[in-house]
Amino acid sequence: MALAESIDTARTDAPARRRRWRLGNASLASPLVVTLALTTLYPLVALVALSLSKSTLGKPLRDWAGIANFTRVLGDPAFLASLWRSAAFAFPMAAVELVLGLALALLFHRLVRAGRVFTSLALLPLMTPPVMVGVAWKLIFAADGGLLNGWLRAAGLIDAPMSFLGSSSWAAVAIVVADAWQWTPFVALLCFAAIKGLSEEVMEAARLDGATAWQRFRHITLPLLVPTLAAVFLLRLVMAFKLFDLVYVLTFGGPGFDTTTSGFQIWRLAFEQFDVGRAAAATLVFVGFVSLVIWPASRAARRLEARYT
Amino acid sequence: MTSPHDRGSLSAFPIGRRRLLAGASAGALGLGLAPFGRAFAQAKRFDGQSLNLMIIQPHVVAGRYLAEAWEKLTGGKVNVTAVPYDQLQAKATLDVQSGTNNFDVIDYWYTGVGALANDGIIVDVTDRIERDKAEIQPDDYLRSIYDPYTLADGKRWGLPYDGDSHLLFYNTEIFGRHGLKAPTTWDEYLERSKAITEAEKANGIYGAAVLGGKAPIIIGASYTNRLAGFGGRYLKEDGSSALDESAAVEAAKALKDAAPSALPTPLETRFEEGLPAFLSGKVAMIEFWSDLGVYAQDPKGSKIVDKWDAVRIPVGGSNKTSRLALNSGFAFAISSGSEKQEHAWEFIKFATSAKTGLGLLLTTGSGIDPDRTSTLNAPEYKQFAPKVQTALAGALENGLPWPNGPESPQLMQVLADELALILADQKAPEEAIAAAHEQWTAIIGS
Numbered sequence: 001m002a003l004a005e006s007i008d009t010a011r012t013d014a015p016a017r018r019r020r021w022r023l024g025n026a027s028l029a030s031p032l033v034v035t036l037a038l039t040t041l042y043p044l045v046a047l048v049a050l051s052l053s054k055s056t057l058g059k060p061l062r063d064w065a066g067i068a069n070f071t072r073v074l075g076d077p078a079f080l081a082s083l084w085r086s087a088a089f090a091f092p093m094a095a096v097e098l099v100l101g102l103a104l105a106l107l108f109h110r111l112v113r114a115g116r117v118f119t120s121l122a123l124l125p126l127m128t129p130p131v132m133v134g135v136a137w138k139l140i141f142a143a144d145g146g147l148l149n150g151w152l153r154a155a156g157l158i159d160a161p162m163s164f165l166g167s168s169s170w171a172a173v174a175i176v177v178a179d180a181w182q183w184t185p186f187v188a189l190l191c192f193a194a195i196k197g198l199s200e201e202v203m204e205a206a207r208l209d210g211a212t213a214w215q216r217f218r219h220i221t222l223p224l225l226v227p228t229l230a231a232v233f234l235l236r237l238v239m240a241f242k243l244f245d246l247v248y249v250l251t252f253g254g255p256g257f258d259t260t261t262s263g264f265q266i267w268r269l270a271f272e273q274f275d276v277g278r279a280a281a282a283t284l285v286f287v288g289f290v291s292l293v294i295w296p297a298s299r300a301a302r303r304l305e306a307r308y309t
Numbered sequence: 310m311t312s313p314h315d316r317g318s319l320s321a322f323p324i325g326r327r328r329l330l331a332g333a334s335a336g337a338l339g340l341g342l343a344p345f346g347r348a349f350a351q352a353k354r355f356d357g358q359s360l361n362l363m364i365i366q367p368h369v370v371a372g373r374y375l376a377e378a379w380e381k382l383t384g385g386k387v388n389v390t391a392v393p394y395d396q397l398q399a400k401a402t403l404d405v406q407s408g409t410n411n412f413d414v415i416d417y418w419y420t421g422v423g424a425l426a427n428d429g430i431i432v433d434v435t436d437r438i439e440r441d442k443a444e445i446q447p448d449d450y451l452r453s454i455y456d457p458y459t460l461a462d463g464k465r466w467g468l469p470y471d472g473d474s475h476l477l478f479y480n481t482e483i484f485g486r487h488g489l490k491a492p493t494t495w496d497e498y499l500e501r502s503k504a505i506t507e508a509e510k511a512n513g514i515y516g517a518a519v520l521g522g523k524a525p526i527i528i529g530a531s532y533t534n535r536l537a538g539f540g541g542r543y544l545k546e547d548g549s550s551a552l553d554e555s556a557a558v559e560a561a562k563a564l565k566d567a568a569p570s571a572l573p574t575p576l577e578t579r580f581e582e583g584l585p586a587f588l589s590g591k592v593a594m595i596e597f598w599s600d601l602g603v604y605a606q607d608p609k610g611s612k613i614v615d616k617w618d619a620v621r622i623p624v625g626g627s628n629k630t631s632r633l634a635l636n637s638g639f640a641f642a643i644s645s646g647s648e649k650q651e652h653a654w655e656f657i658k659f660a661t662s663a664k665t666g667l668g669l670l671l672t673t674g675s676g677i678d679p680d681r682t683s684t685l686n687a688p689e690y691k692q693f694a695p696k697v698q699t700a701l702a703g704a705l706e707n708g709l710p711w712p713n714g715p716e717s718p719q720l721m722q723v724l725a726d727e728l729a730l731i732l733a734d735q736k737a738p739e740e741a742i743a744a745a746h747e748q749w750t751a752i753i754g755s
Contacts, residue, residue, distance in 0.1 A: 057402045058428020078726075143573040144586065160510065166574035168733070252523050255576050255733035257726070271399045273719045274424065 050280035057274040069281035078257055079282055082265040083289050089172070089261060090240035093179050098233050100180060101187025102225070106217075108188065109195045119192065122185035130182065134249025137178040141165050141250070168258040171251045175259055178246050183239070187232055194228035195221070226308040230301035237297060241290050262286045355385025360649060360656055362387050363401060364416040365394040365639065367580070368471070371675040375660050378668065387656065394418075394580070394637075395524045398425065398718065401644065405430045410646030413653040414660075417467065418526065419458040419638050419710075420717045426461045427715040431642035435465045437654055449663060449681045457710035458640045458680075467642035468661040470669070472680030474633040474708050475534050475596045475622060476700045478605070482616040483514065483593040491618065495538055495563045495625035498594065499570075505593045506570040518583040518592040519567050521575030523729045525721035529711070530636035531575075532728050534596050535560035537709040540628030543720075544712055550749035552724075552742055559626050561738035565731050576732050588613060596622065598637065599678045602697035607673050619700045633701070635708040638680075670694075679705070716752050723748045 051070065054063040073079055108118050125133065140147045141164040149161045164170040198221065206216050244263040247253055253260035253268070260268075266286065270279035364372040372389035379387050390412070392400045398421040404412050406428075417425055425431045438445060447455065450469060458469040477498070479491055487505060492498040502516030509515070520527045536542070541556025551557065568575045572583075572592050587595040588604060588611045595601070604610060605617045621631040641657045643650050659665060666684045669677040671693050678701075679685035685705065691698045712720050727741040736744070 056424075056428055057399060058406050058425070058430050060406070143577060144582065144591075161573050163574040163577065166576045166733075254523050254729055256730045256735040258733070268722070271396070272722050274398070274402065274428075275719070 047280050051284055053277050055277040057276050069277045073282045082260050082262045086241050086261040087293050093176055093240045094236040097180050097184045097187045100184045102191045104188035105191035108192045125182045125185050130245040133182050134246050138250055141174050165251050166255050171259050175246050190232050194225055198224055223308050227305040230304045234301050353384035355383040359386040360413045362414045363390050363412045366391040367676045371669050371677050402430050405646040412644045413647035413649050414641055415644050416639050420713050422466050423461040423714040426466045431466050432645050433464045438465050449683050451706050453706050453708040454680050457713050467640040469640040469680045470661045471639040471677045473598050473638040473678050475636050476599050476619040477596055478601055478619045479594045481618050491620045492623050495623045498623050502570045515572040515592050516570045517594040518586050519571040519575040520578055520583050521732050522579035525725040527579050528725050528728045529721050533634035534622045535563045537632040537634040538623050539625040550746050552746035558739055558742050561742050599697045600676050602694045603673050619696050621700050621704050633704045633708045635710045719752050
C-alpha cells in the first residue's frame with residue numbers, strides 16, 4: 001500500500017520535478033546565455049542598426065538611412081577592390097605560413113633536445129605587439145636608411161635605394177613577409193604539438209620496412225597531420241582576412257590603395273571620415289564576403305578531415 | 310564599555326586639556342586670519358584641483374610647459390595626455406560619445422571644428438568670449454587664423470594657440486655648393502631639386518623632401534602649398550568645391566613633378582621622416598611648419614645650425630603673389646563631457662593668451678607658431694627666430710585656409726586619397742583632381 005502510494009506520488013510529482021530540473025538547468029546556463037547575448041548578439045544588433053542609419057562617430061543613429069549605406073558601399077569601387085585584395089592577401093599568407101610552419105615543426109621534432117629551446121624562441125614573434133612588428137619591419141624595409149637597402153647596397157646589388165613600401169608589388173610582399181614572420185611560429189607550435197602526438201610505433205615499423213625519411217613523411221606523417229593542418233589553415237585564413245595592424249604601420253594602405261584591405265578601409269570610414277553608418281554596412285558586407293569565400297575552403301577541410309581521420 | 314555620561318566628559322576625549330586649549334587658540338587665530346587666507350586662496354584658486362588636457366603628440370613639450378606654468382600660477386594640476394596627430398578628432402569624439410569623459414580640455418586641428426561642433430563634442434564659447442573679451446583680446450588674433458580656427462555655424466567653439474603654416478626651408482650649405490639661390494617659383498624649386506639630386510644622390514643627399522604620406526595633414530599640406538602658390542582655393546564663395554579651377558590641377562601637377570627628384574619616396578615621407586632628413590643635412594629643401602626654424606638651431610638635434618634659411622612658399626603659373634597655406638594649426642576647446650567647464654575655460658584663456666603664447670614661441674621643441682599680431686611682431690620672437698619671423702610677417706595674415714565645415718574630414722580624406730594615387734602613378738593629375746571635385750560636390754551637396 002505504502003509502496004503504491006509512493007509510486008503514485010512519484011508519478012504525480014514527476015512533471016513538477018522535471019520542470020524544476022529544467023529550471024535549475026536553465027538557471028545554471030543563464031550566465032552563459034547572457035554573456036553570449038551581450039558579447040555576440042548585442043554587437044550584431046548594434047551593427048545592423050548602425051548600418052541602417054545615418055551615424056557619425058559623435059552622433060550614432062542620427063537618422064534612418066534604410067539601405068543607403070549598403071548602396072554606397074556596394075557602389076564604392078575602392079571598397080569592392082579591398083574585398084578581393086583581402087582575399088588575395090589571406091590565401092597566400094595562410095598557405096605560406098602553413099608550409100613554413102610545418103617545416104619548422106618538423107625541424108623542432110628532429111632536433112628533439114633543442115626543440116624546447118626553439119619552441120621558446122619561436123614564441124618571441126608571437127609575444128611581440130603587432131604594432132612593434134610593423135615598426136621593426138618598417139625600419140628594415142625603409143628606403144632611406146633601411147636595413148635591407150643597406151645590405152643590398154653593401155653587396156653591390158643596387159646603386160640607389162629601393163622603395164619597398166612605396167612600390168605596389170613590393171609593398172604587398174613586405175606585408176606578407178612581416179605577417180609570416182609573426183604568425184609562422186604560431187602555426188609551427190600547433191604542428192609541433194600534432195607531430196608529438198603521432199604514434200612512434202608506426203614510424204618504427206615503417207623504418208624497419210625500409211621506408212626512407214621522405215616516404216615516411218609522405219605516406220605516414222602528412223596523412224596523419226592532415227586534419228590538424230586543415231584546421232590550422234582555416235584558422236589562419238580567417239585571421240588573415242582581418243589583417244589591419246601591419247597595413248596601418250607599414251604602408252597605410254598605399255601606395256595608392258594597393259595594400260588597402262577591407263579591415264583598413266572600414267577603419268578609415270569609421271575613424272578618418274567618421275562615417276560610422278557606412279563603416280557598419282561595410283563590416284556586414286565584409287562578413288558576408290568572408291563567409292562566402294571561406295565556405296569552399298571549410299568544406300574542403302572537412303572532407304580532408306573525414307578522409308584522413 | 311563607556312556610559313553616555315562618560316562619553317560626554319572631557320576626560321573621555323583622547324586629547325588632553327592642554328592640546329584642546331592649543332587647538333581652540335589656533336581656531337581663534339584662524340578666524341582672525343581668514344581674510345588673509347581668502348586672499349591667498351584667490352591667488353592660488355585652483356589649488357588641489359586638476360584638469361585633463363588632450364594634446365597632439367608633437368606638442369607634448371608645449372603641454373608640459375602649459376601644465377607647469379598653470380600650476381605655478383594657480384596651484385591647479387594639468388594632466389597632459391598626448392595623442393598621435395592623425396587620431397586627435399577620433400579620440401576626442403570617442404571620449405565624449407562613449408561617456409568616458411576623461412578630458413576637460415581638448416586640442417583640435419582647426420579643420421575639424423565644424424565636425425566636432427556638429428557632433429556636440431565641444432562647447433559653444435561665444436558668450437564666454439564676449440564676456441571675457443577684454444582678457445582674451447580677440448582682435449589681437451590674426452584675422453586669417455581666428456575665424457577658420459574657431460567659427461562654425463556662426464558660433465565660436467575654441468581659442469587658437471598654434472597658428473601653423475608652412476615655409477620653404479633650404480640648406481644654405483648645399484645651395485652654396487651648387488651656386489643656387491632660394492627658389493621663388495615652383496619651376497625654380499623643381500630645377501634646384503633636380504640639380505642637387507643629380508649631383509649628390511650618390512652621397513645620399515637629395516634636392517627636396519616632399520611630405521607625401523597619405524594622411525590629409527601630410528600630403529594635404531604639400532598640395533595646399535602648391536594650391537596657394539598657384540593662386541587657388543578650396544571653396545568658392547558659395548561654399549561649393551573650387552577644385553574645378555585650373556590652379557587645382559596645376560598644383561597637383563607640381564606635386565607630381567616634385568616626386569622623382571625627392572627623398573625616396575614621397576609616399577613614405579611623413580612628418581617623422583622629413584624632419585630628421587632635413588636636420589641631418591640629407592635634403593636641401595623641405596616645406597615645413599615654421600617652428601622648424603627653432604629645431605634647426607638646436608645643436609642637440611640639428612646638424613645644420615646656421616646652415617639654413619627660410620623663405621615664403623613659391624608661386625606658380627600666372628600668380629605672382631606669395632600666399633602661405635594654413636597647414637594644420639590648433640586650438641583648445643572645452644569638452645562637452647567635462648564637469649569642470651568653467652575651470653577648463655580659465656585654463657584655455659591662460660593657455661591661449663598673448664603672454665603664454667610668446668612663452669611657447671620662445672620654447673625650443675614646443676612646436677608652436679604665432680597666431681596673434683602681438684606675438685608675431687614681438688621683439689623677443691624677432692630675436693629668437695629672425696629668419697622665420699621675417700618670412701611669416703606680412704604673409705601669415707593672408708594665409709589660405711583649409712575647409713573647416715562638418716564635412717571637412719571627408720573632403721580632405723577624399724583629396725588625400727586622390728593625391729596619393731597621383732604620387733603612386735596610378736592616376737593623372739587631371740583625372741585625380743576631377744574625381745576629387747566630383748566627390749567633393751557630392752559630399753557638400755548631401
